[in-house]
Amino acid sequence: MATNLLDFDQVVALTEQTINTQFELMFMMGVIEKNISLKLAPSSDFGIFGTIRAPTVSIALYNTVNPTQVAFNIPFDTGTAKYSSPLGQTEELDISGWTIALDVNLAKLTLTSDYKGVKVSHAAKNTADTFLGQSMYTVSAILLDFDNNLNYDSAEVFDKAGNPANNTTILTMLNSLINHMIKDGNPYLLSINPTLSEASDPGLDVFKPTGVMYNTHLYNNVNSISNFNTYNMLVMNQGHKLPWTETTLPKFTQNLASDNSQIDGRLYISKDQFISGYIEPEILPVLAKAMGGEAKFTGGDGSWSYKYILNTEVGAIYTEYRNTCSLKIDPDPSGSDKVLLSGDGAFWVQQKSYETTLKNIHNWTATAEQKFLYVMTLEAGKEGKITINFAETKEDPTRSTWVSEAEKILGFSVPQGLLDALVAGLKQMEVKVVDKFTEKSEHAFKVLQASVILPAGKTYFFKNMTLTSEQDVQLDIKIND
Numbered sequence: 241m242a243t244n245l246l247d248f249d250q251v252v253a254l255t256e257q258t259i260n261t262q263f264e265l266m267f268m269m270g271v272i273e274k275n276i277s278l279k280l281a282p283s284s285d286f287g288i289f290g291t292i293r294a295p296t297v298s299i300a301l302y303n304t305v306n307p308t309q310v311a312f313n314i315p316f317d318t319g320t321a322k323y324s325s326p327l328g329q330t331e332e333l334d335i336s337g338w339t340i341a342l343d344v345n346l347a348k349l350t351l352t353s354d355y356k357g358v359k360v361s362h363a364a365k366n367t368a369d370t371f372l373g374q375s376m377y378t379v380s381a382i383l384l385d386f387d388n389n390l391n392y393d394s395a396e397v398f399d400k401a402g403n404p405a406n407n408t409t410i411l412t413m414l415n416s417l418i419n420h421m422i423k424d425g426n427p428y429l430l431s432i433n434p435t436l437s438e439a440s441d442p443g444l445d446v447f448k449p450t451g452v453m454y455n456t457h458l459y460n461n462v463n464s465i466s467n468f469n470t471y472n473m474l475v476m477n478q479g480h481k482l483p484w485t486e487t488t489l490p491k492f493t494q495n496l497a498s499d500n501s502q503i504d505g506r507l508y509i510s511k512d513q514f515i516s517g518y519i520e521p522e523i524l525p526v527l528a529k530a531m532g533g534e535a536k537f538t539g540g541d542g543s544w545s546y547k548y549i550l551n552t553e554v555g556a557i558y559t560e561y562r563n564t565c566s567l568k569i570d571p572d573p574s575g576s577d578k579v580l581l582s583g584d585g586a587f588w589v590q591q592k593s594y595e596t597t598l599k600n601i602h603n604w605t606a607t608a609e610q611k612f613l614y615v616m617t618l619e620a621g622k623e624g625k626i627t628i629n630f631a632e633t634k635e636d637p638t639r640s641t642w643v644s645e646a647e648k649i650l651g652f653s654v655p656q657g658l659l660d661a662l663v664a665g666l667k668q669m670e671v672k673v674v675d676k677f678t679e680k681s682e683h684a685f686k687v688l689q690a691s692v693i694l695p696a697g698k699t700y701f702f703k704n705m706t707l708t709s710e711q712d713v714q715l716d717i718k719i720n721d
Contacts, residue, residue, distance in 0.1 A: 244494060244710050247483040249513040250449075250475040252377055252695065253457070253496035257467035258504035258719065260296045262379035267294035271380075273431035274317075278417050287417060290319025290335070295430065297386070298341070299456045299469035302396070307455045307491040308347040310471065312386045314429055315339045323413050333410060337400025340414070340429070343391040346454040347486035376449060377473060377696040379719075385454075387430055444691055446517035451476035453484065457492045459499075470496045470505065477513060502718075507694060507702065509713040515542065515569075522688055523581065523616070524567070530680035531565050531585070542569040542711065546585070562588040569711060577704040579713060581616040585677075605642040611635040612677070620705045620715050621689065624697020628685040632678045 245251050266272050272294065279287035298311040319335040375381055395414055397405040405411065453474040459466040472492070476482055484490070497506050524537040528546060535548040546565040551558065563585070570580035590607040614632040621627040694702050694715065704716040 245508055245510050248474045249477045249510050251508040252473040253470040254505035255497050256299050256469045259379055264294040271433055286322050288321050291317045293317045300463050300465050305463045310344050311341045312344050313339050313341045321410050339398045341396045343394035344386050344389050345391055348389055349385055349454045351452045374696045378699050446478050447693055449475045450479045451482045457496055459495055468497050468499050503716040504719050505717040507715045507717055511711040514713050526681055526684040530677040531563055556594050558592045560590050579618040579705050579707055584613045586611045603644055608639045610637045620702035624692040624694035625689055626693050627689055630681050630685055
């Protein structure tokens with residue numbers, strides 16, 4: 241049974257509005273060339289010539305629903321189709337305002353860790369993108385994906401009124417153009433000049449993408465134009481096997497982005513990946529070390545515990561020390577834009593006296609305990625980092641005694657001085673251990689905060705870190721200006 245994330249480690253969902261806005265910006269910056277010249281042959285005067293507006297992506301398809309396909313639209317601002325009539329005369333057709341729409345088969349974009357980033361098109365040869373690094377997540381990479389994976393057999397032409405063009409001459413010429421382009425080994429309609437991939441801290445190895453698939457989701461599962469349809473990058477980490485094939489990949493049943501126009505998309509990290517890749521290897525060792533480091537946390541699935549017991553014996557006095565600590569993921573952070581990890585613990589000491597000359601009769605027991613509570617608040621930070629706010633509170637020490645009935649008859653009671661010594665010792669332990677628990681934790685978490693966890697941190701700003709109903713981590717994405 242697939243999870244809401246379809247068993248992927250991470251899902252990055254960018255809205256159609258976001259992608260098209262970024263295409264517009266790249267067009268305005270000159271990354272996408274506005275002039276277009278498609279000739280039937282290098283020396284030919286026949287072809288399609290003109291200027292284009294910024295290309296767009298349509299996740300809602302014209303006449304079908306396919307979660308592994310998008311339409312890539314190239315709209316002409318001004319344009320002329322020049323061709324030869326059956327009588328051999330040169331004819332020209334004004335195609336200003338027309339659009340060429342081509343399908344992109346996202347299933348062909350499946351990538352695994354052995355992918356070498358070999359790209360030969362003029363659009364991609366000048367980029368260092370390997371598609372399994374930080375820049376894989378960017379809209380620039382999406383544009384290169386589309387340019388390299390257009391299905392030219394799917395070409396449809398729409399006139400400026402948005403109706404399918406039924407001009408057989410222009411359709412025939414477009415088909416001839418594409419066949420010539422493919423034959424020449426350069427089947428690219430656009431001229432794209434991407435910059436080199438930005439240098440970026442790759443972050444923890446466990447969060448580096450090692451397998452990627454792509455699909456789309458229609459907002460509310462309705463095949464209609466919507467700014468909140470999403471283009472989704474489905475990521476596996478740590479060499480985990482892709483859970484689906486190109487043909488078995490299902491569609492999402494729920495919306496991956498809200499109708500909040502203030503965000504550009506969402507990032508999801510599965511509960512299992514966040515636990516195995518972040519909490520267990522990064523958070524728990526910090527807490528264990530702060531507790532003294534004599535034991536490790538055990539457990540899983542969102543709940544862990546630490547327990548260390550030490551027994552000593554001096555004469556007839558037996559002393560037992562117990563250090564315990566627990567941690568759990570907050571199961572219900574509703575209304576919060578944070579992920580909460582909470583726990584409690586105790587430092588406990590007990591002394592027992594035995595009368596060794598009377599067959600080890602247990603005489604008395606004295607116990608003292610220091611309990612504490614703590615909460616870690618995780619929030620999305622700058623440049624793909626997670627900030628950790630650690631807060632701890634201590635309860636007043638407690639103490640208790642027990643005296644055997646035989647000792648009571650004899651009028652014995654636990655010496656007050658012994659109880660005072662136990663509490664004083666506990667106070668000392670509090671200074672050495674309990675207070676150090678906070679100090680050590682805060683210092684270690686400050687170091688951990690320098691690690692990049694979230695993808696493309698120099699491109700995206702993450703906020704509103706929450707948990708879903710399945711306790712997957714959810715963050716809103718905003719593209720940095």
